[in-house]
Amino acid sequence: MDLSMRMVKNIPGVISHHWKEGNINWPMLIYIALVHVAASYGVVKSFQASYETLLWAFVLWPFSGFGITVGVHRLWSHRSYEAHWSVRFLLMLLNSIANQGSIYHWARDHRVHHKFSETDADPHNATRGFFFAHMGWLFVKKHPEVVKAGREMDFSDLKADPVVALQHKFDPWFALYMCYVFPAQIAVRFWGEDFWTGFFVAGALRYCVVLHFTWFVNSAAHLYGDHPYDVMSYPAENPFVSWCSCGEGWHNWHHKYPFDYAASEYGISSQFNPSKLFIDTFASVGLVWGRKRGHAAWQMGRARRDRDKAAGVPLPKPAPRPWEVDAKKD
Ligand SMILES: [Zn+2]
Ligand SMILES: [Zn+2]
Incomplete structure (x- = not known):
């Protein structure tokens, strides 16, 4: 099926919103439920935690976050820069602390998300509402169009990266260790924290918070904010989500x-973006290179837009948002 057919099929409000019992991904639903139970216990434990453990949990938010933003997102999913193997190895370790599935699986789903945004083939299709885009998509079996898109696209570059292959080989056990046990071991070894306090605060609680902060990119940043670069698309400029997600x-x-x-269009002084700072820092010592930017393409578009404006061509109508479609039905 070509892309235009997928688009036609996916007029917001037309797709099925039903949660059929046979569609539930029970192991994931139970896992995510347990993550929230453990994080709740982490809130209780945080009152017994030392100042160092609280600081450690806090610092692990951006650092595990970089494993997602700088690592699996900007490097492995989009190839927006190149990095020395030592940087890739560090990013793989940070990515494992974030524990969001292997780099291979995450990058595969993300490339599908970009190619088929807001269609049935988008793993976290935001036209199905905030909850589905945020975390609901994990609780149901993948839409057949998502599976099909994943099979049709090429991920040979990911398979060829030994750092990605190494992590994938030991998934999920290495990631579970790095996410829950390693932060506790550091807390025990360096400032004598109780193991389970480290486990539930710097492990479970920090993990659950960073999960939601990442999920906001798929939910809030696809539904709320300005559209200065592409008025037709759902993805928006959302400063709150940037704050949560290290600049995403x-x-x-x-x-x-x-x-x-x-x-982002601008630099870190005008748009909050610690992930860009991380990449630029490694570039300054020669461990990162080939950083690509979108400004030339944006400027080319500006010339065309100015021409259209002068000729009186009307701006395209923005894509309808789910609540607008629902309002029309009433
Ligand atoms: Zn992306
Ligand atoms: Zn997106």
Whole structure:
């Protein structure tokens, strides 16, 4: 099926919203439920935790976050820059602390998300509402169009990276260890924290918070915010999501120019983006190179838009949002 057919099939409100019992992904539903139970216990434990453990849990938010943003997102999913193997290895370790599935699986789903955004083939299709885009998509079996898109696309570059292959080989056990046990071991070894306090605070609680912060990119940043670069698309410029996710909330720009390593138009002084700072720091010592930007493409588009404006061509109508479609039905 070609892309246009997928688009036609996916007029918001037309697709099925039913949660059929046979469609539930029970192991994932139970796992995510347990993650939230453990995180709740982490809140209780945080009152017994030392100042160092609380600081450690806090610091692990951006650092595990970089494993997602700088690592599996901007490097492995989008190839927006190149990195020395030592940087890739570090990013793989940080990615494992974030424990969001192997780099291979995450990058595969993400490439499908970009190619088929807001269609049935999008793993976290935001036209199905906030909850589905945020975490509901994990609780149901993949839409057949998502599976099909994943089979049709090429991921040979991921398979060829030994760092990606190494992590995938030991998934999920290595990631579970890095996410829950390793933070506790550090806390025990360096400032004498109780193991289970380290486990539930720097492990479970921090993990659950970073999960939601990442999920906001798929939910909030696909539904709320401005659309200065592509008025037709759902992805939006969302400063709150950028704050949560180390600079991934400049999502309208990102979907327009996914090859841009900064994932934002401006630099870090005007758009919060610690992930860009991380990449630039490694570039300054020569361990990262080939950083791509989207400005040339954006400027080319600007010339065309100015021409259209002068000729009186009307701006395209923005894509309807789910609540607008629902309102029309009433
Ligand atoms: Zn997106
Ligand atoms: Zn992306």
